[in-house]
Amino acid sequence: MAFTQSKLNYAIEYSKAMANAYPYWSYFSDLYGSPNSATYKPVSGKAVAVQSMTTSGARAVNRDQITGTFNRNFNTSEQILTMRMDREWDTLADPMDIQEDPIVNIANITKTFNEFQKVPEMDAYAASTLATAATGFGGVDTTALTADNILTQWDTYLAYMVDQRIPRDRIRAKMTPDTYKLLKEAAGITRFVEADTGIRNIDRNVGKLDGVVIQEVPKDMMMSAYDFTEGWEAANNAKQINMLMFDPIAIAAPVVYETSMMSAPTAQSKGKWLYYERYYYDVFALNQRLPGIFVHLASAAALGTVNLQLSAGADSTHTIINGLAPAPYGMKYVAKTKTGSAESVTYGQALTGWTDVTNGSSFETAAGDTVTVALVNTTKGNTATAAGSAAAVVGA
Structure with missing residues (x-):
């Protein structure tokens, strides 16, 4: 907000102590x-x-064998x-x-x-x-x-x-x-x-x-x-x-x-x-x-935007999904295809029947379809927080 200068008032006798009411302090x-x-x-x-x-989980001990194969876990x-x-x-x-x-x-x-x-x-x-x-x-x-x-x-x-x-x-x-x-x-x-x-x-x-x-x-x-x-x-x-x-x-x-x-x-x-x-x-x-x-x-949150890039798949029934930002802990990307228009998604909607996807996923589509990718919260039943759509790009 723009600050407008005002003339200092020398006519009024001010108190030597500050009179600013209810001063703020940090609440955080x-x-x-x-x-x-x-x-x-x-x-x-x-x-x-x-x-x-992140690490893998523990496993049962085999007391009778040492395989000699160790992995980074x-x-x-x-x-x-x-x-x-x-x-x-x-x-x-x-x-x-x-x-x-x-x-x-x-x-x-x-x-x-x-x-x-x-x-x-x-x-x-x-x-x-x-x-x-x-x-x-x-x-x-x-x-x-x-x-x-x-x-x-x-x-x-x-x-x-x-x-x-x-x-x-x-x-x-x-x-x-x-x-x-x-x-x-x-x-x-x-x-x-x-x-x-x-x-x-x-x-x-x-x-x-x-x-x-x-x-x-x-x-x-x-x-x-x-x-x-x-x-x-x-x-x-x-x-x-x-x-x-x-x-x-x-x-x-x-x-x-x-x-x-x-x-x-x-x-x-x-x-x-x-x-x-x-x-x-x-x-x-x-x-x-x-x-x-x-x-x-106090009011409903707005659905965020998923930025995605689609490219031709290996054949006429697949599209490659790219351009997805890394999903934070407790979240994942899911996708669904629909002929013509994009799939409707609202904030907080539980998305069932959608397919899990990541960067580089080959997603089954058809020419004329619209691919919708949503970011969902897996800790709350795959509820949507953001979504984006683009026309399918199938291979030859």
């Missing part, structure tokens, strides 16, 4: 402070290389991430403004910037990035929440994450005040009344539920998309995030560069103080741990 400090944030940082340039490994893979949020901010401070206005000083200026711009921007970016990752993976629910059903839905979300081997005590939950209000009103939540001091203190806070730490986050910092052109504001197509559950170990949030400096008045700055700040950060979801991120959105 547990994310930016996670162990992964220090582990995964660019080695050179903007790229962050996240390596992972592990594979490694690499997820290349690119840092995106390289941000800067600067301001001039005229010595006369500092002299005439008691609150104009570098300490107050930078404090205001950090509390109302920098920190909430980083939190808004974290929320939207995690919502995007959960949407792409299929870890989304849009059931309308009420005081009657919120605990049932909570149990469903938690059961899903635990089923994916996410330790319950590592899960964190961020929710809007409206959602938090529903949780406090839910039947089954215990209230505490302290009467030992003679004053009946009623505590209705829900700071932890089933071992999961809960934190309220303002609604404006829980949107699915933001415009960061200048500062931060919700994008036109943004959806409200009602609840965000995540395992900090499933995420890397490196802050790789952060500096601030100030120059004294010079001829080049026309006698003004110059303050400059730069910070370089990002938030990444790790492909091998995507089940550790779950989001509740």
